[in-house]
Amino acid sequence: MPDHSELAGFYRIAEADPDRPAVIDADGAVTSYGDLHAMVNRVSHGLRARGLARGDVVAGVVPNGLDAVVILMATGQIGLYHVPINWHLTASEIGYILDDCDAAIVITAPAHERTVRQAAGAAEVHVGLAELAAGQPSSPPGDRTAGSVMWYTSGTTGFPKGVQRPLSGARPEDLVPVSVWFLGEVCDLRPGPAVHLVTSPMYHSAPCAHTQFALHLGHTVVIAPRFDPAEILALVDRYRVTNAMMVPTMFHRMLRLPAEVRERYDLSSLRQVIHTGAACPVAVKQAIMDWWGPVLYEYYGSTESTVAFAVKPHDWLARPGTVGRPAPGFRARILDENGAELPPGEPGLIYVTSSLGGFVYRKDPAKTAASMRDEWYTPGDIGYLDEDGFLFLCDRRTDLIVSGGVNVYPAEIEAALLEHPAVADVAVIGVPDEEWGHVAVALVQVVEDAGVTAEELLKHCEPRIARFKHPRVIEFRAELPRTPTGKLSRSSVREEYLATRGSVRSDVE
Known part of the structure; x- marks a missing residue:
């Protein structure tokens, strides 16, 4: 077999190395890159056959699994917005999001069908992808352009809003080099044979994004149906997982496992465990690195700002508690309540700006404006920069x-x-x-x-x-x-x- 280890981009890998394992689902079923690509293409054709065009919205209320991956990659190659929705929400909460995002189609699973049908309104409901894919060709659709995921932020007050980014008009594979470069700089992730473990629901931005990144890097994606501390360790051992995305409370729960359970699993395959989502207590992070080795990569940002700050293991060990320096393409400032810039060591509101592209809150220009100071966006967190530009978080302004x-x-x-x-x-x-x-x-x-x-x-x-x-x-x-x-x-x-x-x-x- 030819060596495609350095090939990047899901759609290209699927054609060049179709037998490479792409997804291992919760039941252990393996789907190859070639088979996944064929499913993605059929669903893309099926969406177009129902009249969806560039800029339209497809919502998904589906659990972690193959369908969630197919929706992500299918909308991502025909210029559609994909809105993943938390399946724990009530019918009224789902209905609000479907109405706000103007979803043309919502895809769900049998377990959530009743709730989704109550919520759907004018949106066309599909239970599973079989109906969309039926009779459609497995060849790539014509006029392929990159889509985008539009996540709805939970927020601390008011109704959630969609974080909408402009569509580039480029082919999806043409955007891959920038992502590959960025992930290499921030997390030392590279194209080639590797195994990524999904530990969290894909309706959240980081797990969803890392699933897509993993496929563009040519990694095999192992999907955990839910987080169970011992089962996550077992999956790392069983599939020789090399990288994963987690949040600090997961570390805390794994550290609470009895010693005999923790010692049962071989975790030596881990190379990058990326964590985000909340500040990680220093003692918890240090304990995990004492256990797993220096494999914890941290980044700080938000659905709106994406990865704004990042820190690699050895830099963190030299400055325990930091969430890193501005990621490539980002600049940062710490401002007081009047907008004056604060010196190193003094806490204030964190503002960031990026050359990688901006966002708007869908249908809410006032909320967009309120989060910005000129070109600078604030996630609402308080922190300070040290003399070397490393950020230390204090807390949410609202907390x-x-x-x-x-x-x-x-x-x-x-x-x-x-x-x-x-x-x-x-x-x-x-x-x-x-x-x-x-x-x-x-x-x-x-x-x-x-x-x-x-x-x-x-x-x-x-x-x-x-x-x-x-x-x-x-x-x-x-x-x-x-x-x-x-x-x-x-x-x-x-x-x-x-x-x-x-x-x-x-x-x-």
Whole structure:
């Protein structure tokens, strides 16, 4: 067989090396690049046969699996927008997104058909891809142009909005070289034989994007149906996974596995584990690298800004806690509330700008304008740059606690509490207080059968964070709400707490 190890671009690889494994689904079924390409082409033809043209929208309410990959690659070669939708949403929530994005077609799975049909409105509903692909040719469609994924941001207030980027008009394979170069610079990912593990739902931007990147790099994509810490380790061992995308809470859950479970699996194949989605406590990240070796690559950004900052393992080890320097093509500034630039070491609102292209919020120019300062976009996070330009995050602006006139960052308190072996999860929120304005309240989920008191946790915090940062109240919870990718919505936790507790007065001094 000819050596195509350096060939990049899914559509080209599928023609040059059709027998290469492309996707290994949750049930272990293997789909080759050639077979995947044929399925993608049939669905592309099927979408066009139903009248869809460049700039139209196809929505998907499908679980992780082969159908999700086919929709992604089929819309990506005929100039369509693809909107992946969280299948956990209610009919009204799905209906809002379908209406807002003007979806012409929505593709779903049998388990979600009833909800989607309630939500669909004018959109044409297809359960699975068989009907779209039936009778269609497996040859590439004519007049191929790159499509784009339009993700709907969860946001912290109001309704979600679609992050829409302009369509380039170029052929999809003509955009691959820039992506390959960028991934090489940021994550040391290269074209050729490798295995990528999907650990999170593909309705989120990073898992979806990394699936597409992996196929353009010629990697084999192994899809986990859901995140289970022991099963993820087993998949790495079974398929000799070389790279994956994860979020910090996954690391925390894997570190909580018993030693005999952790030692059961061979993880030596791992070369790049990219993490994003939330600030990773230093102790958690260090523990994973002690276990797996220096393989953790981190980037910081948002659905809107994409990968704005990035840091490789050895740079992080030299500066624990950083999320990196501006990624290639990006510039960054730290501004105060009046727009004045702040010096190194002083926290402020993070702004970034990129030469790689911009975005708008679909149908919401006011929201687009509110997120920008001229050409600069802010994801709403607070951080500071050190003298060498490395960014350190403090917290979300919306989560900042101002207590007695002093800024307190919940993420810093959470990181300290997570170092306690009895703490499985924690959320720190700001709650109104008559004397201090707001105080920090820690809602703690403990490891099963672990006995720990609030006083013990406060004592644990003493050598780790200043006393004024200690939570004034610690309450224990059976479980804390997180998204399937591990993101904690402090706003929803805060709303629930205030609805039942209101303001607090604390005995902790």
